[in-house]
Amino acid sequence: MNKILMSGNNVIGEAAIRAGCRFYAGYPITPQNELTEYMAEHMRNAEGGVFIQSESEVAAINMIAGAAAAGVRVMTSSSGPGISLKQEGISSMAAQELPGIIVNIMRGGPGLGNILPSQGDYFQATRGGGHGDYRTIVFAPGSCQELADLTMDAFDLADKYRTPAMILADGMMGQMMEPVIFKKPKPRQYPEKFMLRGAGSGKSKFIRGLLLDPVDSEAHNWKLARKYEVISENETRCEEHRIDDAKLVIVAYGTAARIAKGAIKRLRSHDMKIGLFRPITLWPFPEMRLRTLSEKVNNFLVFEMSTGQMLEDVRLALQGYADIEFHGRPGGAVPTPAELANVIARVYEQKD
């Protein structure tokens, strides 16, 4: 297979189309515009492909919900403020059990914030974001290759569990270029019984989210909760990097994890035994794996481009069994590996 040099935003678009995505709706917002433009250009050549530049992010998420109900693989994308607008639709897709991919190329927040890479949307992504008892599968790719692989995987999982899934990257991931190999997508397995395509001569179907009877509504909530449990058991992913002899483990995801790898490389050359634990799924969070790691490592340093959000999940996972330090750069600030190396070295020397 040939390697192709592409920017992150374009990689997501190409992976989606190869995975069989045939409906995309989106509204321009920086730093993810290249993805919307890529879909506009390339959906035209995909058989049955539909691209709509919607009037708003709210319309976009409801459009993909409609197309998902019609039985098509769907995707929308946005960044921070736009993802906030999509929350009603994401909650509704979870309720109506409609599969679909939401891409968040994070920028600085809160509010309009700025258009620089940031990781401040972790809570919103992993806690559901919208109203009600639901979860969204959240992938945090760490390279363009992972953007390709995980985008394809996200479509499969969204179908398998009939639930929305999110690709959570940031402006850095969206803009940077790397060589990518696109894997062969798996054939789609999504039963026709879940598709709304007209009753034909048979019984009519309906898809609803309003359950006025509390008996039905509670049962539906527990059904969703059981589904999320199955996802937690089976779909957790993480990467462990140089942890075998590590005395201090950095916990970071996405762009922050890339920076951490650069820092670790420098510090290892000075004989500091530092490793990286990188969650690839943020929900479900790989908490059991992290807890197991605390049996042989006592010191963790969480690094995020935020004021500390994943930090809470790390604390929940480690349950006080290990010391946790934190370094954060919120609001669109991106540290260099050298800066992070200094921070890590200071913590390492205190613990040593």
Add this chain to the structure above:
Amino acid sequence: MAKIVFKHPESLKENIFHYCPGCGHSIVHRLVAEVIDEMGIRGITIGVPPAGCAVLAYNYFDVDMIEALHGRGPAMATAIKRCLPDRLVFSYQGDGDLAAIGIAESFHAANRGENISVIFINNAVYGMTGGQMAPTTMLNQRSTTTPAGRKQAVDGYPVKVSEIFSRLDGATYVERCAVSSPTGVNKTKKAIRKAFQCQMAGLGFSLVEVLSLCPTNWKLSSVDSCKYIDEVMSKVFPPGVYKDQTGQSGKTAEARP
């Protein structure tokens, strides 16, 4: 052998309507179902009910349906129709749904000339939530949130949907009807049929506005509600065909990408 001249529409389930006595939804539901029967399109019809009194429309229509969030029906219908261009796709919306929270979705679906049909129930009040001001509430009309009547100075003016939507180049057919009399009911049915035919012929966006009764929140009897539509509502929202380009050649779905 006796000829059947009136029967329960096949596209309407036999469930008892939950609507209040005298409510216009029951009439319009029946009309939509009759048109679907007569056109023989039950198997290819997909309906999108709104948030509002008609949210449970899937309990009544015997066609495929997906409930939309408040105001988002036309966005959903747009997507369904684009994915399944040979199906008949209609959204069914109230005045809050279409002209307040969902004005953007409705306006832009019309402006894009989406080949869908919108059945728009205008009863000048929020029914489901208990009688608050709607975007179509008339000046001086009382509601639970305009206890002294709607005042232009603080509440603005009633939104005239057919007038506005008919001005959009993307709209092909826009008619306002009223279900306050047998003649009005017949006209409404004709308009719904025309809207669906417009869509089946690939001619583009159609909207049928129906001035509809809400005796409960108007605090009027059914008979007085009909009078209210004829004597008050119809003056602010005059019934009529606001746009009809169904006969014009050249306005086809070919512009669809």
